[in-house]
Structure formats: C-alpha cells, structure tokens
Amino acid sequence: MMQSDGLNVARLLLTVVRWSDETGWEGFRASIEHGLETGIGGFILFGGGAEQVRALTDELHRRSRHPLLIASDLERGAGQQFRGATPLPPAAAIGWLNDEAIAERAGELTAREARALGVNWVYAPVADVDLEPENPIIGVRAFGAEPDAVGRQVAAWVRGCARGGALSCAKHFPGHGRTVGDSHVEKPTVRASRELLEQDLAPFRAAVQAGADSLMTAHVAYPALDPEGRPATLSPSILRTLLRDEMQFRGLVVTDAIIMEGLTEGGSEAEASVQALAAGCDVLLYPQDADAVIREVRAAMEDGRLPRERVEDALRRTAEAAERVAGAIPDATVGRDEDRRWALDIAVRSLRVCRGTPAIPAGRVKLEEVEDDLGGPWPPYPRVAFPAALQAAGIELAEDGAPLIAVYSDIRAWKGRPGISAAARARVAELLAAHPDATVVLFSHPRLAGELPDARHLLACWGGEGIMQEAAVAWLTGTAEGMVGLGGGLDR
Missing domain, CATH: 3.40.50.1700 (Glycoside hydrolase family 3 C-terminal domain)
Structure with missing residues (x-):
C-alpha cells in the first residue's frame, strides 16, 4: 500500500513513541503497529524506565522487516530520557570545563547506554554556538560561546559516540545560536552576513571532519545563505550547495521535528515534507500524520515535484545508517x-x-x-x-x-x-x-x-x-x- 514504483517511502519517516506512567507505551500502541505494518524507518522515543525501553526496542527490532533507526534526544546523557540510565550535566557545563576528554567520555557513555537500551541514533551533540544571550531555546544546550572551542567539544563528543556504538547527530545546522525566536512556534530569521555565519558553521565543520553520522536541520532562515528566505530544512542552497558540495558531508540529513511551526508556518506538514526531501533531507522526523506525508511524497514523485533519484538517494542513506547499527550490543549496561x-x-x-x-x-x-x-x-x-x-x-x-x-x-x-x-x-x-x-x-x-x-x-x-x-x-x-x-x- 505504501510502495511507489517499488520504493518504500515510508522508510524515510520516524514517528514518535512516548512513555506514560499511567498507561506505559499503550497510548502509542496503534501507532507502533501501524508503523511496523507500513515499514517506517524507525521511531523516536521519549521517557520510560530502562527495562521498559529495552523491552520495547527488543520488540521493535525483532518485528521489523528491516533494520530500524531508534532515536532519542539525549543531549544530557541517556538519563535525560530513561530512568535508570546515567544523567549528564548540560553541554554548557561540560564546555566550561574546556576538557575534550570529558566531552569524549560523555559521548561514549551516552552512546553505550543508548545501545544497551536498543536506541541506536542519538540526537546529539548540539553544535550551535551560544552567540545570543536573548536566545530563548539554546542557552546551556550549547557547549559555549566561542566557535572554535565549541567545535573541539563537538568533535570530541562525536568521536566518543562512535566508540560507544551509536550514530551521532550534530544539530541544528547551520546554527540556531543567533536566533531570538523559537522555531517550535515561529520561523526565526538570522540576518548575519555569510562572513559572520562562518562562526556558526565552525562546529559543524568540526563535526563533519570528526565523522558525524548525521546532521539535523534548523527550521531557521538565513538570507545570506538562501536569499529566498527558506528555512534551512527546505533550502537546496544550504543543504546541497553548502552542506553536500562545499562541506563534503556524506552522512544522513534529518529534519528537526516537522510538526514545528518554524517549518510548516501554518501550512501542511505533508507539503513541507516533500519540500524538505527535495531540498536534500533524508529522514522526516516526528510527523503527526505519517500516512498523509507518505501519500504526498508518492504524489510528488508521480507529478515530478520530487525526483525519484532524490528519494532513492535518501532511502539508500537511511538503509545504510540503520544497517551500521543493527543488532544488539552484548553485555551492555546502564547506570553503573x-x-x-x-x-x-x-x-x-x-x-x-x-x-x-x-x-x-x-x-x-x-x-x-x-x-x-x-x-x-x-x-x-x-x-x-x-x-x-x-x-x-x-x-x-x-x-x-x-x-x-x-x-x-x-x-x-x-x-x-x-x-x-x-x-x-x-x-x-x-x-x-x-x-x-x-x-x-x-x-x-x-x-x-x-x-x-x-x-x-x-x-x-x-x-x-x-x-x-x-x-x-x-x-x-x-x-x-x-x-x-x-x-x-x-x-x-
């Protein structure tokens, strides 16, 4: 049902599963079942205890007909989301210590515990630079305010994450640190010059050089990078010309959550998803209506808005990433x-x-x-x-x-x-x-x-x-x- 000329476009989506202390995972059971049936690429998990998370991911990995990407926001360690795992200080606290060995161990510990719980894609590190004190969303999530120092911390974290066995994800490309708006509720615009934006890009360049597996896009406009004012998630200038051609990034590109107003601006998340794929994104994160997104992607392929080659490219990257982290990590533990x-x-x-x-x-x-x-x-x-x-x-x-x-x-x-x-x-x-x-x-x-x-x-x-x-x-x-x-x- 969800195929398009032999392409399972559902695999480009990751849907959400949230734990409830009252109902466990059951509030998302229908979504889980439908996702497995349609062959989505994976899930993003929020909450739960270590044993509950491990039981869920074991089930998901066992029942899926292809290797899954199981992701979670773990900027502050696996304990940020999962009871029983180790919580870490905010990135700003780690960055202030100015010790790359600490950042590297933080990345390794986060990845090791994530894999022990069946989570294989860590949405961290934050590569934004804390350049704007009035920023309402980044703050202590960033390693600091000095671009090169942040880049060293980001690179160390990426190296540690690789050693721990999970996929890393530097975010939010090309930089959310200058915004005075929150992309959850609006599309912020950063009006800095291209020369000045090199400060924002420095940690992402460091992440790419360190071997980051993926980058997450910002729902933020940068007129110096895209004069048409499109948010980075929808911008070929930013994702193709800058990221792929200039920076030579070959890994996976994932959107920030597509339910955010900074992307949809009151419009359809399905149409925004098509534009994101066309611009160069590979994975669509957190759709509210996955079926509507899949239908729109298929329709866009049929009417020419979305080239088949672009979808094939995204599917290839998604499959390769999932295969790299398939399987269990033996004897892995959490909360030591x-x-x-x-x-x-x-x-x-x-x-x-x-x-x-x-x-x-x-x-x-x-x-x-x-x-x-x-x-x-x-x-x-x-x-x-x-x-x-x-x-x-x-x-x-x-x-x-x-x-x-x-x-x-x-x-x-x-x-x-x-x-x-x-x-x-x-x-x-x-x-x-x-x-x-x-x-x-x-x-x-x-x-x-x-x-x-x-x-x-x-x-x-x-x-x-x-x-x-x-x-x-x-x-x-x-x-x-x-x-x-x-x-x-x-x-x-």
Missing part, C-alpha cells in the same frame, strides 16, 4: 556506579561561584524554592534531589530555619524568553531584603546572576536537572559520596 560518580564529579567541578562565598547556613535550614519553570506542555525537572541531598548530607530542614534560596529558571521552549521572570526576581528580592546574607543557588546559566543583583552569595548550577541539584549540595557540603542517584536518573 562508576559512571554516575564520574558524572556527578563533572557536575560539581562545573559549578560557578558568581558572587561572595555561597554556603549552607549553620543549624537548621529553611529551603526557600523560587519556581520559574511552571507552565507549558511539559512539567519541569523534579525538584526532589536538592532537598533529598541536603538531608542525606545531614542538614536538618525546618520551617523555622535560616533560609537557603533555590531559584529554578531553566531555558524552556514554551517561555519565549531566556531570563528570570519579573515575579521570580521580585520573590528573590523579597527574601533577600529580610535575609541579606542568604545564599542563592541559581539553577540556570551563570549569566543570569546579573538578574539577581541583591544576592551577595550566589552559586550558579547551569540547570535544574537532578544531577545539578545533587552537585549543588555536594559542592556546598563537600560530601559528593552519598549524593549519587538522589535525582532518580531522569531529567524530564
């Missing part, structure tokens, strides 16, 4: 104590003293949590690790204790802003007016310390993930042993 201890040590070493001498108050402590991450489609990281780690370190938490202020303000796509909200800033100012010497622990990028001018003692922790909550307590108390695992190993 030694890996968790290493990750926590890296997290602790990355913390930044932005002001004063941060410390836990003597005696009983009242934990004052200022929450700036509520709202949006997904809940914030669980806030259990910080109080649990304090108590594990022997700190007594009590309502009549001296205040320790925790501010949670991660960059989250739905916010449309990178900074701390006015309400959260006001609450911190109120607490500090009553307790001027209280320590503030900021779970966000260190540059946001400037938004809390009243804090005399401030420790910045890059993000609110469980591992960073553990790291904050380990730093403040000097008791890293015993902190490992209090965050539960799941960041979302």
Whole structure:
C-alpha cells in the first residue's frame, strides 16, 4: 500500500513513541503497529524506565522487516530520557570545563547506554554556538560561546559516540545560536552576513571532519545563505550547495521535528515534507500524520515535484545508517556506579561561584524554592534531589530555619524568553531584603546572576536537572559520596 514504483517511502519517516506512567507505551500502541505494518524507518522515543525501553526496542527490532533507526534526544546523557540510565550535566557545563576528554567520555557513555537500551541514533551533540544571550531555546544546550572551542567539544563528543556504538547527530545546522525566536512556534530569521555565519558553521565543520553520522536541520532562515528566505530544512542552497558540495558531508540529513511551526508556518506538514526531501533531507522526523506525508511524497514523485533519484538517494542513506547499527550490543549496561560518580564529579567541578562565598547556613535550614519553570506542555525537572541531598548530607530542614534560596529558571521552549521572570526576581528580592546574607543557588546559566543583583552569595548550577541539584549540595557540603542517584536518573 505504501510502495511507489517499488520504493518504500515510508522508510524515510520516524514517528514518535512516548512513555506514560499511567498507561506505559499503550497510548502509542496503534501507532507502533501501524508503523511496523507500513515499514517506517524507525521511531523516536521519549521517557520510560530502562527495562521498559529495552523491552520495547527488543520488540521493535525483532518485528521489523528491516533494520530500524531508534532515536532519542539525549543531549544530557541517556538519563535525560530513561530512568535508570546515567544523567549528564548540560553541554554548557561540560564546555566550561574546556576538557575534550570529558566531552569524549560523555559521548561514549551516552552512546553505550543508548545501545544497551536498543536506541541506536542519538540526537546529539548540539553544535550551535551560544552567540545570543536573548536566545530563548539554546542557552546551556550549547557547549559555549566561542566557535572554535565549541567545535573541539563537538568533535570530541562525536568521536566518543562512535566508540560507544551509536550514530551521532550534530544539530541544528547551520546554527540556531543567533536566533531570538523559537522555531517550535515561529520561523526565526538570522540576518548575519555569510562572513559572520562562518562562526556558526565552525562546529559543524568540526563535526563533519570528526565523522558525524548525521546532521539535523534548523527550521531557521538565513538570507545570506538562501536569499529566498527558506528555512534551512527546505533550502537546496544550504543543504546541497553548502552542506553536500562545499562541506563534503556524506552522512544522513534529518529534519528537526516537522510538526514545528518554524517549518510548516501554518501550512501542511505533508507539503513541507516533500519540500524538505527535495531540498536534500533524508529522514522526516516526528510527523503527526505519517500516512498523509507518505501519500504526498508518492504524489510528488508521480507529478515530478520530487525526483525519484532524490528519494532513492535518501532511502539508500537511511538503509545504510540503520544497517551500521543493527543488532544488539552484548553485555551492555546502564547506570553503573562508576559512571554516575564520574558524572556527578563533572557536575560539581562545573559549578560557578558568581558572587561572595555561597554556603549552607549553620543549624537548621529553611529551603526557600523560587519556581520559574511552571507552565507549558511539559512539567519541569523534579525538584526532589536538592532537598533529598541536603538531608542525606545531614542538614536538618525546618520551617523555622535560616533560609537557603533555590531559584529554578531553566531555558524552556514554551517561555519565549531566556531570563528570570519579573515575579521570580521580585520573590528573590523579597527574601533577600529580610535575609541579606542568604545564599542563592541559581539553577540556570551563570549569566543570569546579573538578574539577581541583591544576592551577595550566589552559586550558579547551569540547570535544574537532578544531577545539578545533587552537585549543588555536594559542592556546598563537600560530601559528593552519598549524593549519587538522589535525582532518580531522569531529567524530564
């Protein structure tokens, strides 16, 4: 049913499967069955415990009539998505340490644990450069703000991922670091010159030279690269002329999620998918209506909008990539104590003293949590690790204790802003007016310390993930042993 002149165009699609603590994988069972029946190229997974993920991927690999690509967003290690796997600090924390060996081990660990769970395509590393402080979507996801240094970190991560046995994916080509808009909800435009955009391209060049298996496109327009204003995902100038011809990239090109408004702009994801394939993309990620996309691709091949040779080329690359990572990794494990201890040590070493001498108050402590991450489609990281780690370190938490202020303000796509909200800033100012010497622990990028001018003692922790909550307590108390695992190993 889904063939077109002998070509199974369904294999160019990866559809989504999300875990639910209430229903497990069953909410996506119909989609799984239909995907296997039509012969799609694979799935992108979100959530679940290690055993549930392994059971699902075993089933998918066993039942598929061809090798599957099973992907996941694992920028912060396999623990970002899967309970029981090892969580890692944000890329910015790793990048600040400026040690390529750390980035390489992070890539290797992420890939090894992913393969142990049956995931063979890791959507990382982020190769964007943190060039715009007002960027509402990149921030700590990038290794840093200096292009060449980011390139070295990206290349090291790619090498580690290859050693761990999974496919790497540098994203978001040709660079999302200058945007002040979020491509989930709009099509941002970067109006930098071609000369200036070489800074953005530097880490992608490094990724290609290091052997990156794939690149993910940005739903962002770059008039200096494509005067017609098309987003990179739909731009032959960017994907063919720049990426294939100039940069000589021969790997797989995958779209960012095709449900995003930066691509569809209120139009049809099926038509956008045809344009993406025609421009040079090989894999279509996260369609809402896979059948509609497949029908439109077949129709476009028949009426000439999409050359058969372009589809054959995409199918060849997709099949070759899947075959390279087919099969199980024997005796692979996740969540080893030694890996968790290493990750926590890296997290602790990355913390930044932005002001004063941060410390836990003597005696009983009242934990004052200022929450700036509520709202949006997904809940914030669980806030259990910080109080649990304090108590594990022997700190007594009590309502009549001296205040320790925790501010949670991660960059989250739905916010449309990178900074701390006015309400959260006001609450911190109120607490500090009553307790001027209280320590503030900021779970966000260190540059946001400037938004809390009243804090005399401030420790910045890059993000609110469980591992960073553990790291904050380990730093403040000097008791890293015993902190490992209090965050539960799941960041979302």
